[in-house]
Amino acid sequence: LKAIKIPEKTITRLSIYLRCMDELLEEGIESISSHELAERFGLNSAQVRKDLAYFGQFGVRGIGYYVKNLRQALEKILGLSREWEVALVGLGNLGTALLTYRGFSQRGFRIEAIFDRDPEKVGHNYNGLVVQSMNELIDTVQKKSIRIAMMAVPPVSAQGVADRLVQAGILGILNFAPTQINVPKNVKVKNVDLAVELRTLSFFLVRTLKELV
Amino acid sequence: LKAIKIPEKTITRLSIYLRCMDELLEEGIESISSHELAERFGLNSAQVRKDLAYFGQFGVRGIGYYVKNLRQALEKILGLSREWEVALVGLGNLGTALLTYRGFSQRGFRIEAIFDRDPEKVGHNYNGLVVQSMNELIDTVQKKSIRIAMMAVPPVSAQGVADRLVQAGILGILNFAPTQINVPKNVKVKNVDLAVELRTLSFFLVRTLKELV
DNA sequence: TAGATTGTTAATCGATTAACAATC
DNA sequence: TAGATTGTTAATCGATTAACAATC
Numbered sequence: 001l002k003a004i005k006i007p008e009k010t011i012t013r014l015s016i017y018l019r020c021m022d023e024l025l026e027e028g029i030e031s032i033s034s035h036e037l038a039e040r041f042g043l044n045s046a047q048v049r050k051d052l053a054y055f056g057q058f059g060v061r062g063i064g065y066y067v068k069n070l071r072q073a074l075e076k077i078l079g080l081s082r083e084w085e086v087a088l089v090g091l092g093n094l095g096t097a098l099l100t101y102r103g104f105s106q107r108g109f110r111i112e113a114i115f116d117r118d119p120e121k122v123g124h125n126y127n128g129l130v131v132q133s134m135n136e137l138i139d140t141v142q143k144k145s146i147r148i149a150m151m152a153v154p155p156v157s158a159q160g161v162a163d164r165l166v167q168a169g170i171l172g173i174l175n176f177a178p179t180q181i182n183v184p185k186n187v188k189v190k191n192v193d194l195a196v197e198l199r200t201l202s203f204f205l206v207r208t209l210k211e212l213v
Numbered sequence: 214l215k216a217i218k219i220p221e222k223t224i225t226r227l228s229i230y231l232r233c234m235d236e237l238l239e240e241g242i243e244s245i246s247s248h249e250l251a252e253r254f255g256l257n258s259a260q261v262r263k264d265l266a267y268f269g270q271f272g273v274r275g276i277g278y279y280v281k282n283l284r285q286a287l288e289k290i291l292g293l294s295r296e297w298e299v300a301l302v303g304l305g306n307l308g309t310a311l312l313t314y315r316g317f318s319q320r321g322f323r324i325e326a327i328f329d330r331d332p333e334k335v336g337h338n339y340n341g342l343v344v345q346s347m348n349e350l351i352d353t354v355q356k357k358s359i360r361i362a363m364m365a366v367p368p369v370s371a372q373g374v375a376d377r378l379v380q381a382g383i384l385g386i387l388n389f390a391p392t393q394i395n396v397p398k399n400v401k402v403k404n405v406d407l408a409v410e411l412r413t414l415s416f417f418l419v420r421t422l423k424e425l426v
Numbered sequence: 427t428a429g430a431t432t433g434t435t436a437a438t439c440g441a442t443t444a445a446c447a448a449t450c
Numbered sequence: 451t452a453g454a455t456t457g458t459t460a461a462t463c464g465a466t467t468a469a470c471a472a473t474c
Contacts, residue, residue: 007465011416015409019391033431042393045431046467053433061432062474084415097310098407103391107408109415147418148411171421172414174407178232178316180255188417190410194311194387195320196228197403198361201385202297202322203224204401205360208384220441246455258455259443266457274456275450 010051014074016041017048021071033064085112085146087170089161090153091121091131094176098150099126109148113140117157134164141168148172155179162189223264227287229254230261234284246277298325298359300383302374303366304334304344307389311363312339322361326353330370347377354381361385368392375402 020041024032038045052058058073059065075081088098088111098104099111114131116122124131132140141149149170153161158177165173166183173189175181178196183189233254237245251258265271271286272278288294301312301324311317312324327344329335337344345353354362362383366374371390378386379396386402388394391409396402 011413062430093314101306103408195316200224205385275454
């Protein structure tokens with residue numbers, strides 16, 4: 001078993017392919033070639049085949065991919081049968097937003113613990129889940145064997161919170177705090193900064209706007 | 214004027230550099246070399262210099278970068294003096310979350326119009342901003358010269374909404390709907406799918422977990 | 427068998443990193 | 451001037467795309 005490094009982008013695209021399969025299923029389409037797939041959904045056919053090739057052979061030469069089959073394969077690769085418990089740290093505007101967003105549980109990510117440093121918020125009950133103080137973080141995360149955390153705390157607190165999460169055994173962090181955090185290399189961090197996304201968007205817009213004038 | 218293509222990632226990193234400058238300013242540090250910068254914030258010194266080189270020369274050989282100076286330069290490059298009006302389409306869980314999130318206005322993005330197809334929601338007032346029906350979208354966006362939109366609608370509605378936005382003159386879309394949308398190539402779309410982020414995270418976690426056992 | 431499409435190797439492209447002449 | 455660090459060119463790395471032999 002040699003370790004082939006699978007690009008993160010490939011994994012992200014697998015989710016896209018899964019979505020495509022769902023759409024095709026709804027239309028009653030039974031099989032599709034990588035070329036048609038690319039055409040329909042704005043993908044690149046070679047890339048589709050390459051991405052899948054990391055995990056095995058799912059197509060039929062001369063035919064393409066059986067939609068049901070590929071769907072199933074993608075589900076298995078992405079591990080969608082498993083559910084994940086998630087800890088949410090920080091109940092400000094964004095944290096509350098994440099808490100009420102249904103997209104997570106719909107796709108197998110259940111928020112099973114909530115932490116906030118504000119004593120006013122601690123003890124509040126959301127759908128049967130009680131907000132806990134930061135002191136309870138390590139204990140609760142360990143007890144519930146939670147492996148994934150979403151961090152929606154102010155940037156100054158981010159590193160401290162991350163340290164505790166790591167200590168508690170968290171292995172993946174979705175970081176909404178607009179700051180870099182340092183963690184051991186076996187822990188995976190994904191930064192999401194919506195304002196930076198908007199900034200990047202607006203940067204390129206300026207050029208388009210100038211062209212319009 | 215030849216068109217040098219600036220990578221999107223470079224722009225994203227400029228925001229990071231700006232953050233670093235703010236931290237350094239607070240500590241009272243006046244100048245810093247790209248090397249120190251890289252060391253401190255987990256960057257690559259060559260990349261820092263390369264990224265900046267797209268826009269000019271902001272350092273002093275033998276010294277490094279004057280923090281105040283570079284901060285100012287980054288602000289200018291990113292166009293942070295300008296404020297942007299943003300339209301929000303879709304007031305579900307996520308949409309409401311985006312509406313209440315203060316991070317946007319803090320960084321110069323003001324939500325100036327809200328649209329939802331649900332008649333129950335139309336007419337509601339949020340901080341003086343009234344939710345409008347989808348029929349009013351084109352007119353309002355045009356009247357207010359809004360150029361950026363955040364789309365937090367169900368996937369089935371996404372393409373239709375995008376079409377209207379484009380028609381209204383929107384040039385940048387932050388798309389939270391888990392579906393690909395097709396727009397003219399002068400319009401920039403950035404997809405944000407939080408559940409896919411979690412999925413990608415969890416995919417790599419499975420491997421770490423296996424190693425732990 | 428002929429036609430089509432995969433899986434995979436090879437070519438290309440772009441982004442990251444290294445190296446170094448220019449210069450403060 | 452000597453030391454340091456930039457700005458920039460060149461080398462490396464990784465990801466995307468093209469090409470094609472294998473095969474349904």
